Structures are given as C-alpha cells and as structure tokens.
Amino acid sequence: MLVINCPWCGPRDMEEFTYVGDGTLKRPEIGSEETDQKAWYEYTYIRDNPRGPHLEVWHHAAGCRQHVRVKRDTLTHEIHGCWPASGEMADTTEGETK
Amino acid sequence: MSGPSKRLTEGGLIDRSKSLGFTFDGKRYSGFEGDTLASALLANGEVLMARSFKYHRPRGVMSAGPEEPNALIKLRTGARQEPNTRATMIELYDGLVAESQNRKPSLRWDYQAMNQLIGRFIPAGFYYKTFMGPFANTKLWMQFEKLIRKSAGMGEASWEADPDLYTHRSAHCEVLVIGGGPAGLAAARAAAEGGGRVILVEETPHLGGRLRKDSEVIDGLSGSDWAAAMETDLAGRDNVRILKRTTAFGYYDQNMVGCCERVADHLVEPAAHQPRQRMWNIRAGRVIIAAGAVEQPLVFGDNDRPNIMLAGAVRAYVNEYGVLPGERAIVFANNDDGYRTALDLAKAGGNVKAVVDPRDEGAGELADAVRALDIPVLNGHAISRARGGATGIQAAEIVPVSGSGMQHMDCDLIAMSGGWQPTVHLSSQTGSKPVWDDSLKCFVPGAPRQKEVSAGAAAGTLSLADCLSAGRKAGAEAAGVSAPSWSAPKPESAGLKSNPTAALWEAPGTKGKRFVDHQDDVTTSDVKLAHREGFISVEHLKRYTTLGMGTDQGKTSNLNGLAIMASLTGKTIPETGTTTFRPPYTPVSIGLLGGPEVGKHFAPLRRTAMDSWHDEQGCEWIDAGLWRRPRYYPKAGEGIFEAYVRETKETRGGVGVCDVTTLGKIDIQGPDAADFLNRVYTNGWKALAVGKARYGLMCREDGIVFDDGTTSRLAEDHFVMTTTTANAVKVMAWLEYYLQFVWPDLKVQVTSVTDQWAAVAVAGPKSRALLEKVVDIDLSNDAFPFMACGDVSAAGVKGRLFRISFSGEMAFELNVPADYGRHVWEAVMKAGEELGAVAYGTEALGNMRIEKGHVAGPELDGRTTADDLNLGKMMSTKKDFIGKRLAYREDLVGDHRHKFVGLMPVDGKSKLIQGAQITENANDPLPVKMIGNVTSTGYNSETEMPIALGLVEGGLAREGDIVHMQYPLRNVTVPVKVCHPIFIDREGARHHG
Known part of the structure; x- marks a missing residue:
C-alpha cells in the first residue's frame, strides 16, 4: 500500500504501478561485439538482494506509462525518492517520503 | 434448556x-x-x-x-x-x-x-504423529484422514453466492484515532482543535468503550452519558468524521489503515443498494491507537465451563445489557480491577460469595470497598477447579496458593481476571515488536515504526483518569496543538490506591482439563507435551499445539501459553518472546476484500468493434486474455470440430473473413524508429521499404523467443507493429522500458493503438475478388504484392490494408478506425455474399496456422530459441539485437535441443493430444526418456487426417521416423511420424498468388 510520487503525475497509489526490476542495472552497449559472456550473464541473471535502500524501476502502467526510478527501503518499505527513468537523480531528504 | x-x-x-x-x-x-x-x-x-x-x-x-x-x-x-x-x-x-x-x-x-x-489419544500434534506412524500411507490411514477431515472445522459457509453488495472507499486525514473509548474520545477531542481532518473509528455501535461497561462517574455524569456528550461535541465539528461499527483490522505501509464498516450487519438484510459492509482504506498523517486492552482468563481445572467469564465481561453484562449472569458469584482475580466486578454484581442484587485473590497482600482500596459489603476476600488463594457441566457450574474448589487444604464453595458464576493485555496488534502489524512490562505483567507496544502512538489501555495505562489525560496528550501532539483548550476531566475513580498485578499463569492443582486456548482446545498438558518434545520456541509451540491459531488469533490465550512455556523452560517471558501479529485483527469477510469487483465486474470484458455482429450470428465465444473472440460459428447440428473444419475448407476453397482486432498494434514513430526495431527484432529492418510489411521475431535478453508478428513501414519514420494477442501488453511495456530506461537517447515514441483500430482478415483464393469490391486501390500482384501495405478507402472509411497471410492463402488484413469496425465488416461480408464468404473463428484460424506450420503461443513457450523453431535464419549476423549474446550459449545449441516438427498419426486417424509427451518407443521400461512433446493439434482439411506440431529432439533431421506419443493420464500411446511442419503449400505459391 505504498504511495509513489511519480515525477510526472504526483503521488499515486502503488496499484497504478508495476514493479519492473533493479534500477542499478546498466545494459552493455549495443553493438559492442567484444563484450564477454560473463557481462551478459550478470546483466541478465545476477541481482543483488539488498537489505535496506534499493534503487528500483517501476512502470506507471496505469498512469503516464513512464518508467520511474524509485529508491525504496526493502526492510521498511519506506520510499526515499522517485525520479524519471533517465537523467541525473537529485538526492532528496533521507527518511522523508517524497 | x-x-x-x-x-x-x-x-x-x-x-x-x-x-x-x-x-x-x-x-x-x-x-x-x-x-x-x-x-x-x-x-x-x-x-x-x-x-x-x-x-x-x-x-x-x-x-x-x-x-x-x-x-x-x-x-x-x-x-x-x-x-x-x-x-x-x-x-x-x-x-x-x-x-x-x-x-x-x-x-x-x-x-x-x-x-x-x-482425549489422551488425540493430544497436540496427533495428526502429524499419525502421518509418521505405522499407519502412514496405509488404507487405514486414508479412512482415518477422511474422518479427521469431516470432524475438522467449525461452522459451514453457505454454498450459495453472497447476494449482498460490498464497497471500497478511500479516505485521508491528518489524525486517525482507532477506538472510541475514553482515551480515543479524549484524543479525538484534543486533535480536533488542530483544525485538520480527524477520523475516529469505533468497533461497536456506540462510543464509550469501557465507559459503557464500568460504573464510572465523570463530571457528574455516568460514563455512558459523558461519552454521549463527547460524541455530540465531536459530531458537530466539520473536521471530525466518526465511523461506528467499524473495525480497524490492518495497519499497512505508509500509515494506511484498513477498516471494515459493518453497514448493514445489524439489519435483517441490507436496504436496496445499501452495502452490507464497506471497506475504508484510510491514509493518515498520524495514527493514535486507542484500541484498549483484552482481559486475560486464568488457567485452572475445567475453566471452560459455561458461566465462567472474564470479570470485565460480567460487568459489561450487568452494566450495559442489564443482565445478571449469576446469582451466586465468585470473583477470581490476580489484580485490583477484578474487584469492581464484585462491587457491580452486589449493586445489581447478586450474591457475591467471595473474592479469591492469589496475592498475599490482596488488593488496595477496592478490597476495602468489597469487605464493606461483607463479601469475604480470600487472599493468597486460587480456584483450582470448577465443578459443573453443560448447563453451568455448581461449585468451585478453592485452595491456598502455597500450602494445603481445599474448600468447596457453591456458585453459579465465576468471574475471572488474569489482568489486561493491551491490544498491541495494530502496532505490532507495523513491524514494531511488543515489549514485556514486568510491572504490569503484560506486553506493551514497542517503539513506533510508523507515525503512530498507542494511548490509554492500549499502551498499558489502566486507570480511567490516566487514559483520559493520555488520550488528550496523544491527540494534541498528533494534531500539533501545543495546549488544547479542552482539558481532560477527573473521574471520581481518580487516585484510587491499588496493588500491582501478580503473575498466576496456572492455578495450583492438577485436576480437570485446564484450558489455555479455549477456541483450539489447547490445555496446559498440550503445552507441557510440546515442551517435552522440544517444541519450545513460541513459533513451534503455536504450530505444534495450534495455540492461538483460531479465528480469535489467541487474544485470550497467547499470553498464558507463552508464560507457561517460559516457566517450563526456566526462561523469562521476554526471552521466550511472542509471535508476530498479522492482519486482520479480527476476521474479515472475503466479500469485503473483493468489494464490488465480483461477477462480471471482476475483470473488464474487452469487446471488439464487431462483437455485436458475432453475437447476432450465435457464435461460440472463447476468452483471449480480457478479450472475447468468436471461436466458431456453428451451423445447425454442428459441433466444434465440424464447424471449424468447414470454416477452414470454405476459406481455403473460397474466402473467409476473421476478426483479428485483438492482435496488439503499436504505433512507432521517430527518426530512430528503424534503428530501434533493429535492436528489438532479431532480423533487419533498416532496408524495409516504405509500403512494405515484414515478419519479425523478438527474443528476450536470455536468447529465448519472446514474441512475433508483422511490422509495416508506413513512412520513413513511421511503423506499425503487430504483436500476438496474448503478449500485446507485455511487448508494449517492454518497448517502453528499453526506450525510457535503457536507450533514452533514441528519438522514438511508441503508442498502443490496439483499441483504436478494428482489424479484418480476409483470406482465401477469392480474397482479392472480395476486397476489390470494398477498397479503392488496385490489388493486382504488380500493384499490391505479397507483403505490401498502404492507405485505402474501404466502404467509404479511410483505413490501412496489409497483404499478409497467417493461413497460407492469399490474404489481406484491413484496418479501419474502431468506430467504423462493424460498418466495414458488414460491407466486407456483403461483398463476399456472392463469393460464398464465410466468417471464421479462432479454431479455424488456429487450424490453418497449424496446417501452414506457423509457430504461435504453444511453441513460444518460454524455452524455445529461434533455432529450435527453425527460424535460426532470422537471427541476423550483421547487427546487434536483444538476445543475440546469450542465444548461442552451450545449452541452447546442439543435438539435444527439442526442435520444431510436424507430427502425423501413423494410422492416419488417431487423435493427437496437445501437451502429450513423445518417446522413442512404445513400451520402454521406466523411466523413459522424453524426447519431445506435442504443442498444437489440428486437422488437415485437405488430407482429412489429424495433424500436430511439436518439439522433438533432433528436429527435422528425423523426418520420416516413427516415434510415440504418450499420454499416461489416459493411458494413450499413438505411433506418430515426424514430418515437415508445413502440411500444405510448402512452396508458398498460394499466398504469393
């Protein structure tokens, strides 16, 4: 029953969103022929399971259809911030639900 | 009786x-x-x-x-x-x-x-023991289990559908006060002064809580009158909402509290359009939990007999309901509060035989009041056993806590009090661990994890005066009011001297069944058995004995149970710990949780623009996700098989028309659109000419095929993609993910246009003849060849035409704005009348793709690679795309892969079964190696025999071999021949037509 403060729409109930995955993932560059299998294996399969704040991607599927990055505490479910899918992340006040 | x-x-x-x-x-x-x-x-x-x-x-x-x-x-x-x-x-x-x-x-x-x-043969854990014992897995056990199942459970729910309405409602407030007793009333009153929205929820139909059940006097008013005056004050305030008959049952993240309002449970049936219950999802700035406390029973022999009640409950029956539950009562209490029951019973005309108090020092001032009424007080004593039966009790056996000697005392009511356990459930649901308070002998709420505070009895504060001032303080703090003008009144009971509660987890004596958990029939011997057998952690104790697992979730049993376990293990209560409380606080009906989303409101039904036409033809429907699609259009006397085979033959022999609106359609625009398609599809897109369509294949990052479909280039920077019906939503979200998160630098916009376009497939050798009468462009092979696309006017409506084929026949797909879907469909059907056009449903559609050997959902099962599907050529070697890097991992290539083939019964007539396994031989000894499976089954309308598609080890290299289809559930074995998956027109002459 979280409220996610979508940077495009404002605070919305989590029911409008779909959880997508790890927001720290960086896909190997397209067209980089030399990339070894290990990097792809890790990108595709290996995920950290942190206890505490975690950067996640959520999809505002029943809203603006934008993917957003959400910093959520996996232990307390507290949400520390929410940013557009790409670009700089201006840090917000720790501990406050933004 | x-x-x-x-x-x-x-x-x-x-x-x-x-x-x-x-x-x-x-x-x-x-x-x-x-x-x-x-x-x-x-x-x-x-x-x-x-x-x-x-x-x-x-x-x-x-x-x-x-x-x-x-x-x-x-x-x-x-x-x-x-x-x-x-x-x-x-x-x-x-x-x-x-x-x-x-x-x-x-x-x-x-x-x-x-x-x-x-009873001694069915102790705690007997069910598990029987599982493990000598009867396990025997016929006897099977019979025994049936018996157990029959006797398990309590009441029976109705087999009929619930006719009543349940609704959901959201609310927001600055301060939510849970509980309308003295602390809650004071909290709401103080918080109201802050001006913010205050919601007060109360489980019963009346505000007042214990004020209605105890003899208290505040400001010269009875407790209930004072509560009524407070209610009048609060109800007159614009910023206060009072919800009665409402239970706050769950405390969720970010201060959301789920509440059940019983709107019509107190009526014979709800009025028209009135819900039976309403769920409130209340999001609160601050929450004050003033949910009170639950009095705990005492554990003694046969303490479950009718008319053995909690002392506070006896006062409730006397003071609130005007009922005197017993003429000759004994009060048994380890705390001062129980003495009030003796006073109230006596005032109501009852004969109180004695107050039995295990504490040597007894009670404080209340004991004096009791003695003043000539009621004997037995300090240092306990009831060891009650004597009675189904109709109530006749006597109690009273013993000194230490020492010997026993006296019988006649009675018809025992009012017991083992002290009050604060209702820590809601605060515990937030993840805050309750803390043992050794002076109060109860658990109190732990440090808040959310913006909440417990006040009054819920925080272990038991005197009325303290509850009122604690409520005021909590309300003022939550609302940010530094000094509320309203001050908490001083009740007459203020300042009463009392002695601390003493622990008496089990009364002396051994006779009779000594119940710890009345609802689950867990006795002290069960707890002792659990201890002997090593189930000493509270979580094990709970699961082994079922202590606290009833619908009451141990509200009157958890404390005694874990205290007895603590004394058995020699540990303290905090060392022994407590189980976690989870929502709901009290049982909640499934109807409430479901709310109005039942029946046809459970999920929306998606209808295509031509839905009404299909319905008028009397088609049989099939669900495709949220859509419903015509499955087949039966004629008189036809079953599904006859109907779809006829639709197939008439299409292949003439022309058929199918509603394909449900395919996903995604509009893709932007200067980087072709580059983007190049990345998400395995095959190349940059060279695709404007006005042309192409079949495309998508893989996941792990190299497994994800979806397929045709995408057409409408302009240099404008494409329209089709996806399978099943994956339309997934593909759309997937494209958005890559564009927004992975490659935000690509200048591409994607928009789902599935709902905006109605789509009509026209297939068969006469499809061109039909469409020439409907559209305004030249459809000759030169002007509009296979895989062409372009704008058309169809029956006066601007639309798009694609020459693509799923059936393998010459075929077109006409897209028009959805609002004109039925109009254009009817124009197509009318134009087709003299050509013998037939409408066909998903069965014929699927059958024709099986005859043609196209892969679809059953083949794209999340395990198959492009190579497995004989589509390896579509994996471009000239460019990078999603899935390229992992598609050729060691295990995804090689002879062991199950590859796409066609299958035919050797006898030419045996039915093939979707999902059946393929083995090499008919009767190999077990375990048999599975070399494949049947993915799709159909009927070859030209050779008139059953056919199937499947995945078989070795794939087409085994063409001509005989293998065996096995379906052990129905004991079916059919020899099948591996063949090419394209059963008709392998050269593709027809669709090029």
Missing part, C-alpha cells in the same frame, strides 16, 4: 421499550434493542452456546467483546448464512436467526463429546 430470566428489572443501556424477537437453534426468544446475541441469550437463561473445536466441550460465552473464543455462532440462513460469528459482536435485531454449530444432533447432546474420553 433455558433457565429463568436473568434480565434485571432496571439499569443497563438497553431499550426495554423495544422488544426484538429472534431464534436460536429454532427456539424463539426475545431481547431488547441494545442487546448482543450473547447478552440476549444470557438474559433468557441460555448459558450453553457452543461446542468446542476438538473435544466438543459445552461452552458458554467467555467475553463481551471481539476476543470471544467460545460463542461462535452460525448467523442467518440461505445465501446469507455466515459461520463462526461471535455472539458477543452480533447486534440483536428483530428476526435474527442463529444456530449453534459443531454439534450433532443438538447442542445439548453432542455425540462427538465422547472425544473427551479419548
């Missing part, structure tokens, strides 16, 4: 002018407005209300509140029948029908009560 009336001639908060008739087990009774079912039954002299879960012991009511473990009743009849309702929480109404449960043939005579005699 009712005794004489126990209704007092005066007093109580019931309305004696309003008599209400009801039945219990078919017998007629009457009560008054303001009664609960429990108080009305007691008033009528009925003490026996239920049979216990395991031993079928006779039970009466133990409490007067939501914690009731015994008096579980089947309420109402027919479709509205509800099992396991608590008699203490059922408001009496005229015409109420209730029945006891878990008894045969009657409550008074229950044959399963003989379980008591075999």
